[in-house]
Amino acid sequence: MRTHCGRQQDSQIEAFTGYRVAISMTSNPNTPGIGLRLAHLAEMVATRPAAGWLEVHPENFLANPHAAELLTEVSLHYPISLHTVGISVGSANGIDRLHLKRVRGLAARLKPIFVSGHLAWSTYGNEYLNDLFPLPYNEESLQLVSTHISYVQDTLGKPYLIENPSSYVGFRSSTMKETDFLSEIVRRTGCQLLCDVSNVVVSAHNMVYDAYQYIDNFPADAIREIHLGGYTPEKDEATPGAELLIDTHAAAIADPSWDLYAYALRRFGPKPTLIEWDNEIPPLAKLLGEAAHAGEIAQMIDTKAEANHAAAR
Amino acid sequence: MLRLAEIQSHFRKAVVDGDTRGVATVLIGGYDPEKRLTVHQRNYQTGLVDSLLVKFPATAWLIGTPFVTEAAKHFAREHPPQAPCIAEYGAAFPDFLAGCPETQRLPYLRKFAQLEWYVGQVSIAVDDAPVSGKEFSIIDAGALPETVLMLQSGLHYIEASWPVDELMKLYLTEKVPDYFELSPADVWIEVRGARGEFQLNRLDAANFTFRKSVLGGRSIGDAAESALDINPGFDPGQALAALIAEGLITVIGRNSTGETS
Numbered sequence: 001m002r003t004h005c006g007r008q009q010d011s012q013i014e015a016f017t018g019y020r021v022a023i024s025m026t027s028n029p030n031t032p033g034i035g036l037r038l039a040h041l042a043e044m045v046a047t048r049p050a051a052g053w054l055e056v057h058p059e060n061f062l063a064n065p066h067a068a069e070l071l072t073e074v075s076l077h078y079p080i081s082l083h084t085v086g087i088s089v090g091s092a093n094g095i096d097r098l099h100l101k102r103v104r105g106l107a108a109r110l111k112p113i114f115v116s117g118h119l120a121w122s123t124y125g126n127e128y129l130n131d132l133f134p135l136p137y138n139e140e141s142l143q144l145v146s147t148h149i150s151y152v153q154d155t156l157g158k159p160y161l162i163e164n165p166s167s168y169v170g171f172r173s174s175t176m177k178e179t180d181f182l183s184e185i186v187r188r189t190g191c192q193l194l195c196d197v198s199n200v201v202v203s204a205h206n207m208v209y210d211a212y213q214y215i216d217n218f219p220a221d222a223i224r225e226i227h228l229g230g231y232t233p234e235k236d237e238a239t240p241g242a243e244l245l246i247d248t249h250a251a252a253i254a255d256p257s258w259d260l261y262a263y264a265l266r267r268f269g270p271k272p273t274l275i276e277w278d279n280e281i282p283p284l285a286k287l288l289g290e291a292a293h294a295g296e297i298a299q300m301i302d303t304k305a306e307a308n309h310a311a312a313r
Numbered sequence: 314m315l316r317l318a319e320i321q322s323h324f325r326k327a328v329v330d331g332d333t334r335g336v337a338t339v340l341i342g343g344y345d346p347e348k349r350l351t352v353h354q355r356n357y358q359t360g361l362v363d364s365l366l367v368k369f370p371a372t373a374w375l376i377g378t379p380f381v382t383e384a385a386k387h388f389a390r391e392h393p394p395q396a397p398c399i400a401e402y403g404a405a406f407p408d409f410l411a412g413c414p415e416t417q418r419l420p421y422l423r424k425f426a427q428l429e430w431y432v433g434q435v436s437i438a439v440d441d442a443p444v445s446g447k448e449f450s451i452i453d454a455g456a457l458p459e460t461v462l463m464l465q466s467g468l469h470y471i472e473a474s475w476p477v478d479e480l481m482k483l484y485l486t487e488k489v490p491d492y493f494e495l496s497p498a499d500v501w502i503e504v505r506g507a508r509g510e511f512q513l514n515r516l517d518a519a520n521f522t523f524r525k526s527v528l529g530g531r532s533i534g535d536a537a538e539s540a541l542d543i544n545p546g547f548d549p550g551q552a553l554a555a556l557i558a559e560g561l562i563t564v565i566g567r568n569s570t571g572e573t574s
Contacts, residue, residue, distance in 0.1 A: 086397025238343025
C-alpha cells in the first residue's frame, strides 16, 4: 500500500476558474481554520471563503515567489500561521540556520499569529530527509531541543509552538514520558505548545498507551493551538494481526479524533483549532466543512460549560 | 547506550539507504519495531519521488513513467535534498537521468530534462517592474559598455545540439504525430516565464550569448564582445533595445569602477 508523508510539501498551484463569491468574512483565530495548500491557493484568492484562519508550511513558499505573492494577498484577509517542517529542533548536529533566517523573513512579511514546528528531527548534516523522525526522551535530547528552541525563539523574536509528534517507534533510551518531556521544554525555554489531537490518537494506538490520559498529562497552560488531521490504518508489519495508524493527512478526521478533540476542549478550554489535509487533497468546501464541524463541537462544549457554570451559581 | 548523534546517524542510514542494522536494537514499538521503519523509509522516498514526477512530467512522457519513477528512487537515495524547500529539489536530476546506462541511446535527454526544469523554475517566478527606455537615456553613452544589468528572475538560457524545444512543444500541445524524426541541430533557447506562464523563444547564437552573458552579470560591453566574436554583424544597440522593449531589465547596475551608472 502506498502512503504519503504526513507533512509532505505541496507540488503546484492549481488554477482556479470558478466565480468569485461574496461571503461575509468571519476570520478569527477562535473560529477553526484550515491548512492552506498550494492546490487551494488560487481559489482562496479568488473566492475568499469564510474561514477562521489559515496555516501554511513556509517551505512551500520560500522557493516559490509566485505562491508567496498570492499568499501575501491572502494574508490581507485572513490571520496566517506558519507551521514549519524544516526547522529541525531535534537534530543532533544543529539546526539549519539559513533556513530559519528564510522563515524569519517570511514571518516579517506576513506577521503570523503563530509560528510552530515539531518535536522531531528532519535534517542530518546538510541533508533534509523529508519526514519527521522521533527522538528519545532523555536528558541529552532535552538539553539539545531546549537549546535549539531558545535559538529559534531568539531568531524569530516570538514564542515558538512545538507540536507533539505522531509516532511509529520509540527508543529504549527514553527515560521520561512525552508529556513530561514537553512540560520540561516549556519550563526551560518558555515555548508554547501545539497539541495535535490526531497525533495523540495515532501515537497512543501505535505505541499502546491511553490517549485520554495523555491529554490529562499534557501541559495545558502552554497550549496555543490544536491540530486535527486524518490518518490511514494499515497492517502493522511489526506485530502480526495488528493495525498501525499512519498520520497521512489524506483522509477526513476520524471519529476517535473528534471524540478526543471534544475531551481535550473540555480539559483545555477553547483553543484555536486547525484542520490539516495534505495528501489526496479534497475540494476546498470539504476542508471548510471539517473546520465547521470542529466549530460545532467547540460551540457545543462551550454552551454546556456555560450551562454547568450557571447551574453551579 | 548510543548517543543521540549516533542514533540519528543510524536512523538516517535506515531511512535513506535501507540499512537498519545500527538502529534496530535501540527501538521499541510492536514485536519487531525495526519493521515499522518502513513507514519512514516510504515517507522519505515517496515524497521525493512524487516531487520529481511532478517536476518532470514531460520527461516521463518521453521515456516512460516507470523508468523515471525507478530513476527517481535511485536519485533520492543517492542525492538527498540539501534544503527543506522541496521546490528546489531536482536540479541535478537531468544529469542523473542522462547518466543511466539505459538512456545512453537518447543523447538529447539531458537537455530536454534541463529545459523542463527551467520551465518549472520560470513558471514560479514573479516579474519585477522593468526599467524603461527613458531611464536608460540618461546614462552617459561612454559609461554604457561598463554597465551591468539585472534581468527578470524568470529567465534561463539553454543551448542544445538537438531541437529539444520542438520536442517540448509536442508534449505541451499534446499533438503527437505517428512519426517524428528528431535530427541533431544546434538550438539556442530562451525560457521566459512568470506567474504560472512561460514561453520558449529560439534565439540566434549571438543574441543568445549576449543575453546569457548579461544575465550572468557581465557588463554590456563584455557581453557584446562575446556576441560579436560569434557574429561580426551583431548589433549591440539593437540587442539592448530589444531587452528594454521586452521588459527584461529590472536594474541598471554599477560599472566595473564602482560608479553608479
